[in-house]
Amino acid sequence: MKRKEALERLFQKYGEKVIVRDREVSAILRPLQYKSGASLNLPTEYYDNLHYLYTGPAGEPLCTGDAVSSGARNYVVKRADTALMAGEELYVWAVLKVLDDGADRxxxxxxxxxxxxxxxxxxxxxxxxxxxxxxxxxxxxxxxxxxxxxxxxxxxxxxxxxxxxxxxxxxxxxxxxxxxxxxxxxxxxxxxxxxxxxxxxxxxxxxxxxxxxxxxxxxxxxxxx
Missing domain, CATH: 2.40.30 (Elongation Factor Tu (Ef-tu); domain 3)
Structure with missing residues (x-):
């Protein structure tokens, strides 16, 4: 089994359902803390309880400004990229910020x-x-x-x-x-x-x-x- 396929099965088994551009995706969301985000070279102001680290399938890339919703929460993508290994796209990661109705996206x-x-x-x-x-x-x-x-x-x-x-x-x-x-x-x-x-x-x-x-x-x- 390829690494990419193994990760996609992991997302399906342990991830939660989120909506990205009107499509349902299985992804893992967790609060962004220093240990989870330092390797991504993120500004320290991201490490609070209003920012979340998204990890999802490589086939659903995200861009800055995209809206993501999960349950009762809405998020906006602050930064996103695709993780590569040996030239293969393995997964998409993104920093999400909890979004209020009147907030800038x-x-x-x-x-x-x-x-x-x-x-x-x-x-x-x-x-x-x-x-x-x-x-x-x-x-x-x-x-x-x-x-x-x-x-x-x-x-x-x-x-x-x-x-x-x-x-x-x-x-x-x-x-x-x-x-x-x-x-x-x-x-x-x-x-x-x-x-x-x-x-x-x-x-x-x-x-x-x-x-x-x-x-x-x-x-x-x-x-x-």
């Missing part, structure tokens, strides 16, 4: 209509250049006047896709998508990029950026940059 950067990178989390600060209005001869302000609005964002654990160079990006979008809607920060330019890495470790990159505009769209709509 995925966060990614888009340039020229193509996905350039995915990210784990972001922080946004809305900045308005407001000013006070004072009457002539009065010491105290009587009102305020609105000014130009801009957005300052910090994006953490950014992972380029398709060989994208983060330093070469300009005029791109940050998109946070979830529950049928998405928030788009467009006209982005980065201010600084920080990378942390080491021998044998995948570099972890963070970006600080500014955005010119913010829009909210229904899934399937496409706003221009």
């Amino acid at each position: 995925e966060v990614f950067l888009e340039a020229d209509g193509k996905r350039a990178a995915v990210a784990d989390s972001y922080t946004v600060k809305c900045v308005q250049q407001s000013r006070t209005v004072s009457a002539w001869g009065e010491q105290d302000a009587v009102s305020t006047a609105p000014g130009r609005i801009s957005y300052e964002l910090t994006v953490r654990n950014v992972r380029p896709e398709n060989g994208a160079d983060l330093c070469a990006l300009s005029g791109f979008c940050l998109i946070a998508a979830g529950n049928g809607e998405r928030t788009v920060y467009s006209g982005c330019r980065w201010k600084n990029i920080t990378a942390q890495g080491g021998a044998g470790n995948t570099p972890r990159q963070s970006m600080e950026m500014v955005a010119a505009a913010r829009t909210q769209e229904k899934e399937g709509e496409s706003g221009g940059q």
Whole structure:
């Protein structure tokens, strides 16, 4: 019996039924702790009781942002890959996060209509250049006047896709998508990029950026940059 076939029998016997893209799959889900995830080179913020390690058949690959449901719980895929041995695909592993109804399902950067990178989390600060209005001869302000609005964002654990160079990006979008809607920060330019890495470790990159505009769209709509 081949290794792949033995693993698939193990999933059928000991796994639980989960739904992936409207298909029922037998897979093993367990809380992600340091010992179970360190070999996958995952950020330490994954090791809590809200993240789970998925192990399932190689014939059902997962992608970042996919929805997975099991019983009364819903999850979103944060990271996924296929384990290989001697060139043979043995099984799929994924990091799942418990998903609330209003939570973002995925966060990614888009340039020229193509996905350039995915990210784990972001922080946004809305900045308005407001000013006070004072009457002539009065010491105290009587009102305020609105000014130009801009957005300052910090994006953490950014992972380029398709060989994208983060330093070469300009005029791109940050998109946070979830529950049928998405928030788009467009006209982005980065201010600084920080990378942390080491021998044998995948570099972890963070970006600080500014955005010119913010829009909210229904899934399937496409706003221009």
